[in-house]
Amino acid sequence: MTGRRQEIRERNRLSLIEAVLDSVAEKGISETSVSEIIQRAELSRGMIHLHFGGKDNLVDEAARHSSEQYYNGIYDLLETTGQTGQEHIEMIVRGDLSEAILNKKTVSIWYAFRGEARNRAAIAAFSDTRDAKLRNLVFNAFARIAKEAGTEHPNQVARDATHGTLAMLEGMWTDYLLHPDSFDRDEAMRIVFRFLRAMFPMHFDLNGALLFE
Amino acid sequence: MTGRRQEIRERNRLSLIEAVLDSVAEKGISETSVSEIIQRAELSRGMIHLHFGGKDNLVDEAARHSSEQYYNGIYDLLETTGQTGQEHIEMIVRGDLSEAILNKKTVSIWYAFRGEARNRAAIAAFSDTRDAKLRNLVFNAFARIAKEAGTEHPNQVARDATHGTLAMLEGMWTDYLLHPDSFDRDEAMRIVFRFLRAMFPMHFDLNGALLFE
DNA sequence: GATTTAAATGGACGATTGTCCATTTTGTTA
DNA sequence: TAACAAAATGGACAATCGTCCATTTAAATC
Numbered sequence: 001m002t003g004r005r006q007e008i009r010e011r012n013r014l015s016l017i018e019a020v021l022d023s024v025a026e027k028g029i030s031e032t033s034v035s036e037i038i039q040r041a042e043l044s045r046g047m048i049h050l051h052f053g054g055k056d057n058l059v060d061e062a063a064r065h066s067s068e069q070y071y072n073g074i075y076d077l078l079e080t081t082g083q084t085g086q087e088h089i090e091m092i093v094r095g096d097l098s099e100a101i102l103n104k105k106t107v108s109i110w111y112a113f114r115g116e117a118r119n120r121a122a123i124a125a126f127s128d129t130r131d132a133k134l135r136n137l138v139f140n141a142f143a144r145i146a147k148e149a150g151t152e153h154p155n156q157v158a159r160d161a162t163h164g165t166l167a168m169l170e171g172m173w174t175d176y177l178l179h180p181d182s183f184d185r186d187e188a189m190r191i192v193f194r195f196l197r198a199m200f201p202m203h204f205d206l207n208g209a210l211l212f213e
Numbered sequence: 214m215t216g217r218r219q220e221i222r223e224r225n226r227l228s229l230i231e232a233v234l235d236s237v238a239e240k241g242i243s244e245t246s247v248s249e250i251i252q253r254a255e256l257s258r259g260m261i262h263l264h265f266g267g268k269d270n271l272v273d274e275a276a277r278h279s280s281e282q283y284y285n286g287i288y289d290l291l292e293t294t295g296q297t298g299q300e301h302i303e304m305i306v307r308g309d310l311s312e313a314i315l316n317k318k319t320v321s322i323w324y325a326f327r328g329e330a331r332n333r334a335a336i337a338a339f340s341d342t343r344d345a346k347l348r349n350l351v352f353n354a355f356a357r358i359a360k361e362a363g364t365e366h367p368n369q370v371a372r373d374a375t376h377g378t379l380a381m382l383e384g385m386w387t388d389y390l391l392h393p394d395s396f397d398r399d400e401a402m403r404i405v406f407r408f409l410r411a412m413f414p415m416h417f418d419l420n421g422a423l424l425f426e
Numbered sequence: 427g428a429t430t431t432a433a434a435t436g437g438a439c440g441a442t443t444g445t446c447c448a449t450t451t452t453g454t455t456a
Numbered sequence: 457t458a459a460c461a462a463a464a465t466g467g468a469c470a471a472t473c474g475t476c477c478a479t480t481t482a483a484a485t486c
Contacts, residue, residue: 028332115328119241171380198411
């Protein structure tokens with residue numbers, strides 16, 4: 001019976017990461033101490049040094065883990081949607097504002113790390129506003145839409161639409177951070193789609209994507 | 214010669230607040246210790262307890278001070294602009310993205326406090342996304358614009374335009390936080406105005422407000 | 427079952443944290 | 457200028473921080 005050792009080892013490693021994320025979500029980064037972490041993970045003091053070489057590395061790793069979860073959530077959703085540009089955009093907007101991806105825990109963690117990003121390069125790398133891959137996905141969708149709509153300067157428009165849409169989603173997250181209980185997901189989606197409808201009236205209405213016959 | 218005492222007292226008090234903001238901007242909240250603060254303020258250890266009763270109160274006060282500066286900056290700008298709704302909006306957009314209001318120091322401070330907002334009520338109160346007063350200003354401007362444009366459901370549209378525009382500005386701040394050196398203010402403004410032009414083509418173009426004859 | 431060795435434990439350690447107060451300094455008043 | 461009082465000082469203090477290693481535990485191998 002081999003491999004049991006490594007299995008336990010990896011489980012413990014993951015426990016530490018999850019303990020960090022729980023603590024950051026509940027108490028904030030400044031109160032996420034070694035004592036707090038090992039208590040949540042129900043492991044001994046030395047484990048952090050053993051597995052990660054120190055607390056800072058562990059926290060960096062937790063930030064990486066957390067951002068990976070976000071992107072995986074979005075990319076998984078994209079697998080299940082239609083083929084048109086507007087459907088892709090709708091899925092990203094809905095996904096980004098869905099309970100599964102935007103909730104009290106994720107938003108707490110995301111903003112806690114953001115606050116440290118400026119002073120810790122490793123964290124900055126993972127807290128980027130929607131990474132290059134996602135940006136490209138959105139851009140390609142808008143580029144198709146702009147061309148279909150016969151817009152002038154379709155690439156420029158697509159770039160601006162990408163930037164503006166992702167910025168608006170960012171702002172919605174901030175709203176949720178500061179007012180998690182009064183935040184209205186449907187309203188947030190409608191607002192994004194209202195701006196997109198104004199820009200591409202053939203492709204969006206207040207509920208999302210419009211499809212041709 | 215009276216009042217000199219109080220003058221020195223208040224100067225020291227302010228020194229402590231500014232020392233906190235400098236430290237938060239440069240080193241982050243977690244490294245802003247009592248030792249760090251008093252060293253920057255060139256005052257003695259006991260002053261924090263004497264003036265604020267403790268470090269936490271001082272930090273809260275610094276957050277308040279910082280948010281006050283932001284709003285004062287915006288409101289001052291508004292005094293100098295024209296009377297139409299679209300001029301007000303243009304001024305807010307341009308102001309919010311101007312070097313005076315959005316720079317490396319302010320964005321570091323703003324996001325550092327945001328990261329703590331979830332766990333510290335006093336800080337949450339000051340890190341709100343553009344406060345009620347500013348929101349009302351923007352809403353009133355959009356309400357006028359929507360009515361002039363003859364839009365259906367002008368109040369609903371104005372509310373959504375307000376929410377969406379402020380969210381987009383929020384997102385632009387995040388962009389700046391994560392990429393301060395490659396961030397392009399003019400591009401950010403153009404993007405916001407592109408969305409506004411799409412929604413209110415009689416009132417905005419890519420450079421901002423359009424005025425009637 | 428004995429041996430080996432990787433993994434986990436938990437306490438010792440020096441450094442640093444924020445608080446607080448006895449003392450000193452200095453502006454104000456008598 | 458002497459007396460007073462407000463303000464500032466700076467070190468003592470217990471508590472907590474993160475690191476690290478001698479020891480123990482337990483899986484894997486013989």
